[in-house]
Amino acid sequence: MADTEKTAIAAHLYVALRRVANRVIDIEWMAQNEEYARAIIKFAVEQGNEELARQALRYQALLDGEPAPREASARAEATPPSADTVKKRYIGTLR
Secondary structure (H helix, E strand, C coil): CHHHHHHHHHHHHHHHHHCCCCCCCHHHHHHHCHHHHHHHHHHHHHHCCCHHHHHHHHHHHHHHHCCCCCCCCHHHHHHCCCHHHHHHHHHCCCC
16 A cells, blocks of 8 residues: 555545544654554544545545545546637637
8 A cells, every 4th residue: 555645645634624623633644553544534434524534434445455446536527618618718808
């Protein structure tokens, strides 16, 4: 399991916990100490926030040796605007 992936998910957890529960966690320690990570995951799930629980379960999957489920990115699903839309948007406006 890659430490970079664990650190990335821990960073998402950090942001969500800061916003939802007004709690700050140690991202680096979470990536290195499994006991601390499991305590943070338990705390995150107990908060009752969907985003927080999703991130915690992604981290849990990494700890259990499974690949972390990928998130569907809005940018990946979005289609680029057509050329006509872009032209209409800029005609008559400052660029």
